[in-house]
Amino acid sequence: MDIWALSDLCTPWCVHVVATLRIADHIATGITQIDDLAAASGSGSDSLHRVMRHLVGKGVFEEPAPGRFALNQPAHRLLDSATRLGLDLGGIGGRMAYAWGSLLGAVQTGAPAYHEVFHRPFWEDLQAHPDLAASFDALMGPAGHGIPDPEVLVAGGWESVRTVVDVGGGMGSLLVEILRARPEVRGTLVDLPPTVARSVEIFQVAGVAERVTAVGQSFFDPLPAGADLYLLKNVLGDWPDREAMAILRRCAEAARPGRITVLGGVSPDEDCGPSSSLLMMVLVGGRDRSQAEFRELSRAAGLEVQAAGRQPSGRLVIECRPTS
Numbered sequence: 064m065d066i067w068a069l070s071d072l073c074t075p076w077c078v079h080v081v082a083t084l085r086i087a088d089h090i091a092t093g094i095t096q097i098d099d100l101a102a103a104s105g106s107g108s109d110s111l112h113r114v115m116r117h118l119v120g121k122g123v124f125e126e127p128a129p130g131r132f133a134l135n136q137p138a139h140r141l142l143d144s145a146t147r148l149g150l151d152l153g154g155i156g157g158r159m160a161y162a163w164g165s166l167l168g169a170v171q172t173g174a175p176a177y178h179e180v181f182h183r184p185f186w187e188d189l190q191a192h193p194d195l196a197a198s199f200d201a202l203m204g205p206a207g208h209g210i211p212d213p214e215v216l217v218a219g220g221w222e223s224v225r226t227v228v229d230v231g232g233g234m235g236s237l238l239v240e241i242l243r244a245r246p247e248v249r250g251t252l253v254d255l256p257p258t259v260a261r262s263v264e265i266f267q268v269a270g271v272a273e274r275v276t277a278v279g280q281s282f283f284d285p286l287p288a289g290a291d292l293y294l295l296k297n298v299l300g301d302w303p304d305r306e307a308m309a310i311l312r313r314c315a316e317a318a319r320p321g322r323i324t325v326l327g328g329v330s331p332d333e334d335c336g337p338s339s340s341l342l343m344m345v346l347v348g349g350r351d352r353s354q355a356e357f358r359e360l361s362r363a364a365g366l367e368v369q370a371a372g373r374q375p376s377g378r379l380v381i382e383c384r385p386t387s
């Protein structure tokens with residue numbers, strides 16, 4: 064294995080740059096000559112040409128004639144909304160890319176060093192930059208992570224579920240799918256106030272707004288109580304143990320006698336491996352947990368794991384209930 068090839072940052076940055084400059088979109092609209100691509104993207108022709116040639120050498124884009132570029136299959140991926148959101152250096156893609164510059168600090172201190180690059184911890188950084196927070200929310204939503212699977216129960220029992228609280232539910236894309244699939248169910252979205260504000264239109268467009276309550280609050284504060292089901296999707300993996308346990312404890316307090324379903328943040332394998340969720344470590348100090356680790360954490364938070372299984376889409380689901 065070649066250590067220099069492994070540590071070469073050139074190609075990833077070239078991909079980020081062309082994604083940010085929307086070069087693939089320009090080519091898709093028929094702008095193919097390097098001077099025209101440079102003009103359309105507000106770039107220097109020679110520097111863009113060098114970046115494009117590097118990428119052609121790596122198999123992204125083709126150069127069928129000198130200075131003329133075409134899309135190939137890998138370059139087509141740059142037209143996807145999810146790829147754009149994940150790579151655009153002007154939005155959350157930039158935060159995820161530049162944050163790797165804090166890896167050394169994170170390893171040396173054992174805590175996220177994101178603030179060394181962006182002056183604030185991740186969640187505070189998003190709250191301070193509304194455009195960035197909006198692009199993060201979009202990445203979490205259908206444009207980024209796709210349409211969520213509404214089958215969130217592994218042990219069945221939808222007949223006893225009339226109320227669902229999605230804790231840290233982003234702009235509500237999972238709640239939308241659940242409410243569409245189950246007309247008898249009402250939902251509550253809990254997330255930070257700006258994200259909840261962005262959800263209003265989404266619920267309206269989906270035609271479920273009259274069955275949703277949106278609550279802008281921290282999930283470290285007491286949650287709306289007494290619902291039949293509490294969802295934690297892609298939330299626990301964002302947090303170190305102390306905070307993850309605090310969130311679970313809030314769910315345990317609120318859920319009596321309901322149940323809690325956890326999706327994401329718990330590895331299907333017993334050993335999640337040290338490299339698992341390194342990006343979460345860098346951004347927010349979070350990590351995936353093995354099922355054994357999760358069981359221990361949830362027990363300490365007053366919950367007992369009752370069932371584990373897979374959604375029809377294949378994702379691991381863990382169901383818990385408050386212990387007493």
Ligand SMILES: C[S@@+](CC[C@H](N)C(=O)[O-])C[C@H]1O[C@@H](n2cnc3c(N)ncnc32)[C@H](O)[C@@H]1O
Binds near residue numbers: 186232258283298301
């Ligand atoms: C990784 S996203 C997951 C969103 C959604 N559950 C999903 O799967 O798409 C984590 C969510 O936690 C929310 N969040 C972060 N800190 C929070 C807090 N203190 N209180 C409530 N929500 C918070 C974020 O706004 C974001 O929507």
